[in-house]
Amino acid sequence: MATLVLGAVGRALLGPVGGAIGALIGNRVDHAVLGPRRRQGPRLTELAVQTSSYGTQMPALFGTMRVAGPVIWATDLIESRGVSGGGKGRPGVESYSYTANFAVALSARPIRRVGRIWADGRLLRGEGGDFKVATGFRLHAGGEDQAVDPLIASVEGAQAPAYHGLAYAVFEGLALAEFGNRIPQLTFELVADEGLVRCGTIAQAMSPHVRPGDPGAALTGFAASGGSIRAVLELLADVSGGQWVAQGDGIRLVAPDAAATPALAVVDEAMAATGHGRRGQRQMAGEASIAASVTIAYYDPARDYQIGVQQARRAGGVRDDRLDLAAAIDAATARTLAQDRLARIMAERVKRIVTLGPESVAIAPGTVLAIAGEAGRWRVVEAGWEAMAVRLTCVPLGRAGPRLSASPGRAVRAVDRTIGTTRLAVFEMPPLDDQLLAGPRLSIVSAGGPGWRQAALAYRLDDADGWTSIGPSALPGVMGRLVDLSPGSATALIDRRGGIIVRLAEDLADADAAALDAGANLAWLGDELIQFARAVPLGDGHWRLSALRRGLRGTEAAVGAQRVGDGFVLLDAATTRMLDLPATALGRRVQVLAHGVGDGAEGVSAAAMLTGLSVCPPAPVHWRCRRGADGRVTLGWTRRSRNGWRWIDGVDAPLGEEVERYRLTIGDRDEEVTEPRWRGAVADGTRVAIRQMGMVAVSRPLLGIIGEEG
Structure with a gap:
């Protein structure tokens, strides 16, 4: 600034008095030569949009602020592959998940800690420091002696930078599934600093x-950036x-208060010498040139640092004076600042020129x-020096107004839910469509409370060493x-007598006939597939389910076999992860491992x-047994199919297998037939088990006793 330069020259040539005169001349040069200062400070939006452009300016942060820094380092995305679905003649569906490793610059000066983190507007890290998505995270606070991040060092080797003096965060393995597989x-x-921070303190740190x-105004936070200090x-x-x-070879902030600052009494010597009044020494700006309102835009901590606007108005005028303040303050402070600024503008429309002697x-x-x-x-x-006299331009000193109340407006805040441990249900059930599978299919349903989103899954067979990843x-x-569970009617009818009571954290809903026909309210209970039309809340997470359809898709053997504590899972394509396994996995135990954010190192x-x-x-149905006049027994039964459950043609269900075959266990001998009948010699009272043989597995048995009708 010219004031500082010319003040130093004056002191060097003429001593202290010369320094004072030089400062006065410099003050005039500062205004006349440099002209009015255009603010080039940070815009509000610059702190909210993340970039990765080379040369992006980093703000120096004070107090508490919410900012978006540039990505300063990243590796390629890491891809994981999983396969689901598939069946006879149908390929499995490959799914891919991705994680990312990258670093984000945060502040051009050291900070103390990171609070919440938002990703696409949703909380990625909560108030308690818990992450909502799986990731590794390290903060480098910006010290001049900070070490190189170990991940960056492992990738970049000896060339890895430590970013001394720059606060930055490193994400390692951030799961990207919830963000469209992108960062x-x-x-x-x-x-950066605990508690409120004063404008004077910020200025001293800047230069x-x-x-x-x-001390200046108190702010919750401030981001110093823009075109210049x-x-x-x-x-x-x-x-x-x-x-x-000016003060010596530097500058200081003067923010006087009309009530507390002592005044120096002076006499306008030019007016006193001429005997003239004050006419011509007082200037007043025209009404049209004075702002009718003051608008302050700021970051509001009460609204997760979203941009807030407060305004002060007066009667008359049309122009608005707007201040974009890259600072975090509350609504009441912003409104008070706007009101004080408007009062100052009104007061300072008057200027008084005072001429004093060299003393x-x-x-x-x-x-x-x-x-x-x-x-x-x-x-x-x-202050200026003209014709061996001091000319002072003065403005009225107004009194700061009282602190005003203000509402921040309706806050649309990201929900901060703590993520619980993953709850996992793993079971084998009949396909809910007419797909003929070539190998067993495992259904996996998971949840974890209000904040739970997803978990990484892996499996193994028979406690084998190592796990096979199957994606999210x-x-x-x-x-x-x-x-x-209360007993009801037969499985072929809608059970309107019996009922089921379950306890769960989520809500259920009724389903009308059209919704039931479309597959609504299907559930897995024990080893039985059921459907319910009515769901009545009983309180404390308990629900009574009624108007039931039981033993669907061939699961009638499990009807009534459930025990208190058995799992209940509402079935939906969007919430069920399918794992298709080879036919060689039949008869084996499969274990599924889930790793969610809240599951710890061991997982669930x-x-x-x-x-x-x-x-x-x-299993076949409708056992029939007849003994003929020749003493031989004729057995009959009705086959069923694992597809065609909707029975669209109303005539016969499709075979659903490559060939039609049945295995009969008659007493202690086995026989095979290719049609649903058998004839031969056998004694009354002999037990018979009939199983249909499929491409991959055999059905449950239809049981009967020779001499008895089904």
Whole structure:
């Protein structure tokens, strides 16, 4: 600034008095040559949009702020592959999941800690420091001696930078499934200094030329960036209602208060000498040039640092004076600042020119005066040296108004839910479509409470060493436990007498006939597939299910076999992860491991036996036994199919297998036939078991006794 330069020259040539004169001349040069200062401070949106452009300016953060920093380092995305679905003549569906390793710059000066983190507007890290998505995270606070991050060092080797003096965060293995398999837009709540921070403190940290002065306004947080340090200093002075004045070889902030600052009494010597009044020495700006309103845009901590706007208005005028303040303040502070700024604008429309003798050369800008013959107090905003006299330009010194109340408006805040441990249900059931599987299919449903989103899944057979990854889980499912089961009618009818009581954390709903026909309210209970039309809440997470359809798709053998505590899972394509296994896995135990954010290092596991329920034909029905006149026995039965459950043609179900075959166990001997009948010699009372043989597995037996009709 010219004031500082010419003040130093004056001191060198003429001593202390010369320094004062030089500062006065420099003050005029500062205004006349440099002209009015255009603010080039940070725009509000610059702190909310994440970039990775080379040369992006980093803000120096003070207090507590929410910012989006540039990505300064990243590796290629890491791909994981999983396969689901498939069956006879149908390929499995390959699914891919991705994780990312990258670093984000946060502040050009050291910080203390990171609070919440948002990803695409949703909380990635909560108030308690818990992450909502699986990731590794390290914070480098920005010290000049900070070490190289180990991940960056492992990739870059000896060339890895430590980013001394730059606060940055490293994400290792951030799961990207919830963000469209891309790195999301991240914003960070950063704490550089605990508590409120004063504008004067910020200024001293920004420039070594700033000397201790008035503390200035108190802010929750501030982001110093923009075109120059000068622009930042001018903004800080503006917010504080003060100005920068020369002090030695530096500057200090002067923000006088009309009630507390003592005034220096002066007499306008030019007016006194001529005997003229004050006419011509007082200037007043026209009404049209004065702002009718002041608008302050800011970051509101009460609204997760979303941009807030407060405005002060007066009668008359049309122009709005807007201040984009890259600072975090509450709504009441912003409204008070707007009101004080408008009052200051109105007061400072009047200017008073005072001429004093050489003995007043030490009066500097920022000095508060009491001018003889003028009411109130005046602040010197400009000092000049002309014709061996001191000319002071002064403005009225207003009194700061009371603190005003203000509402931040409706806050749309990201929900901060703690993620619980993964709950896992693993079971084999018949396909819910007409797909003919070539190997057993395992159904996996997972959940974990309100904040739970997803878990990484892996499996193994018969406690083998090592796990095979199958990618992420599906959407959170509805899961619970059986509390009570009352008997009802046969499986071929809608059970309107019996009922089921289950306990679960989620809600259920009724389903009308059309919804039931479309597959609504299907559930897995024990080893039985059921459907319910009515769901009545009983309180405390208990629900009574009624108007039941039992033993669907060949699961009638499990009807009534359930026990209290058996699992209940609401079935939905979006919440069920399918794992297709080879036919050689039949009869083996499969264990599934889930690793969610809240599951710890060991994860959560569940197991099931692959009995072939997903690939075997349903058991034959309608046992018939007749003994002929020749003494031979004729057995008959009706086959069923593992597809064609909707029975669209109303005539016969499709075979659903490559060939039609049945295995009969008659007493202690086995026989095979290719049609649903058998004839031969056998004694009454002999037990018979009939199984349909499928491509992959055999059905459950149809049991009968020779001599008895089914």
